[in-house]
Amino acid sequence: MSLPKTAYILLWYPLPSETFIFREVENAKAAGMPFSVYALYGEAAKHLSSDMRRVSPSVTRLGLRAVPRILTDMAWWAVRRPVETARILAGIPWRRWSCLEVAGENVWAMCAGFSLARMFLEAGIERIHAGWANGPATAAWVASRLSGIPFSFSARAGDIYPQDGALAEKMRAARAILTNNKANIPYLASILPEAAGKISQIYNSLTLGGKSVSPVHMEPPYRLLAVGRFCRTKGFEVLIDACAVLSRRGFPFQLTLVGAGLPLPTAVIRRRVRIHGLRARVFLPGFVSHDRMGELYAASDIFVMPSVVHPSGDRDGIPNVIMEALAHQLPVVATDVCGIPEVVEDGVTGRLVGQRDPGALADAIMALAADRDRAVAMAEAGRKRVAAMFDPETNTRSVLDFFARTTGNGRD
Template structure:
């Protein structure tokens, strides 16, 4: 959702943007506004395979030297796993198709919303057309880094990231000159409603966690922390909202830990309805972890969303999260993968409502300033304007949390 909002905000400032996706139509998880805009997205996916191979052949004849140089890059880089290699190879091929589409549509700058496959496709298309190219690097698309990240930074006119921790990380793949291309602009708040949560802080305390059910969210650690709270007789209920490949494992873990009466798994909740959950909860918990591969969150947008509702937040101290959550000031921080510490932080927040409300108010003030849509959209707009971009193309994959 935050990329969709980023695009809409830039369009509102007068930047003409055409949106292209490497994949087919999204069937689930779209807000009402996103469904209305879906018709304006040019999509590739399996239905475009014939055209992709046709354009690979056409560009190899039209620009043989450039095509040979491209074929010597992406297909032969060292990727972190087979899945990542396959994604980048598909994106590499899709770049030839995008080059044809961009030429037909009069695109003059190519931007990728993610640094992995989308940036691969954008880089290929821009190279074939001799167009300026840029990309954003945010979370799992740069952690762990893909086999061509340094080359993408070198080829890009600018690189955008959304937290300071990533600036330092990306600079490690660039020389001193290329490091100057890396710009930090925080994401913008996306929820229309910012009504303050009631935060009754009365037993049973209502805990809320939201996110994709994937390896970087640490929801298994949260369930283990809930078992400790349950054993201590701490009165709580957790609503764990989301969907993803770890869903079956989390449901099994809830059963194994004896938490069926304490933990509710309503599944995916649309962006239109999520504000209701923030408004009716006492504490928001974001137990993010760094996976053994290096994959991690940047700053989960749900933290900012929760604080924009003045909902107290407990989170882990990884990546860019401490840029928002200052322990004891704007929320509570706990070490990652430490159920006991996470449980203690939740209890400390719950038993002192006055302190929790003060931290939530300070957090709300911070996120409204750091993630202000007008300010941050203008900063992004300036990146494109400084690069003299009359028309931009956003070559993105499917949206991610």
């Protein structure tokens, strides 16, 4: 197949919390996709795996050090494309963004787009792709408008829930749109029905190697595991409340809650643990590197993913930790948010409960613990489903096919 020389735009790359994007990019490159990665921000150097450290020097980064170049390039484009430059500057900053943080990200992305457009012309880039529908897609859109190079973008989770102030316009201008779960397709189509034909769906690829089967001893105290960033869509406060329910019922357990966030979210979790008197039962080890996660899956009995929809509309797509847990044949309890039911089918591949319901979470955990054979059978079915849906070789071929069939002829 004919594959276009493609610039892949992200905010950060590589990022420890985005192993699924890292694998998408690196697997595609290994299969022959001519990706060059551009990061709008500087380097996220903490907690990188050895593979991430290896590729980090190859990334073209902007960040604050690029401000002089960006200003120069904005002036350069103002001379060569004065009308389009004026339209961009008069339009994008004044959209109705959902909050100041989102506005700042997109204004920075707009400015970076001026430099990226010039870089892409100099590098002979034939296609621009943004790894997220928010800031990266704004940068791709601006670079495309200036350079004439067609662009596409991926739409995943918090980048489209809620939609930002220019998502419909980016969808209209894009050559193609890629999403990683089926639940996003009707949502995106409802935003701009005329773009429905541009939307393709490809699941993420599994990211952990050496996926051995977890022993699932299922003996008291039952070992619960939860993993994720401490942010508003993960529902970890609800999980702590569920642990309080388990404790009141006399259920013997220990929870390892792996992850980190800004100081405030972390403090909120710790305070909830303290209020419920759970400090002897709930362990918060902080961030654990991706290459050590296999040990935690192997040492656990039940994996819990209590995702919630934030009042703003923000939500998870399909948390990759669910696939990783099932790949290790670890029984899973999760909530019925967004694309999660595509993987966790209640009573078939795990237990699925409604969001924000500590009692239902506690009930599902206790039911799995009470019937190990049934729990392991569901986990085995989940492992088979995950192996089929998130197979790296199959999904990497699909990524390459996406770029090949949506390239078209030349620039727009």
